Amino acid sequence: MNPMVEFCINRLTPDVEEIKEELEADPEVDVLETACLGNCEICAQSPYALVNGEIVTGEDGEELLQNIRREIKEQQKKWDDLLDLL
Template sequence: MNPIVEFCISNLAKGGQVVFDELSQDEHLDVLEYGCLTYCGQCNDSLYALVNGDIITGETPEALKKNIYQHIEETWNF
């Protein structure tokens, strides 16, 4: 079982698409896209994704990607 990374389509349009595309290439992740994840306040404030149900944010696409991998490294039991 792989870590699950979920993205909101609205947040992808705000700059998260590049992160989604890059993470989708990682065979050790299950990357999903939804119409809405119901975190509208978070979506308005910054780029974000859910990683195994935890909200991970980043001010830039690069920061979001880094924070996602860091969260997985700190919390995932391989």
Template sequence: MIPLVEFCINNLTDEVVAVKKKLEDDSGLDVLEYDCLRYCGICGERPYALVNGEVVKADTGENLLAKIYEAIEEAENHYFCHKP
């Protein structure tokens, strides 16, 4: 399972663009950008992304990057621990 990280174009501040670029350099991830992810309330308040469909939000871009990798690790642990 390749983790999917999705960004809303309306949330791409300079710090979120930097996060997106770092993630795009990670060959183990799929990174996509959409016109709108329909989380407008969050989008207008803080940096966020979707990781495998789950909202990950933070106060800064640096914190967002860390939280994205944490969410990926949690998803992978859950997948491998519950794999039949």
């Protein structure tokens, strides 16, 4: 199952739009654009996205992308560790 990255349409600034497009080009990531993700306070303060439901923020688009990629790796490691236990 691919990680799901969700973006709020109200926060699609040019730098966040670039991130969204880059992630959409990655066949290992599913991307969704939503009218509102219900995190308006965060949305008003900084670029953000949800990675499998977890809030990921950044000071700018570049940092957001780095943090999204880091969160995807951390979540994948947790899944791998869990599967190793089974």
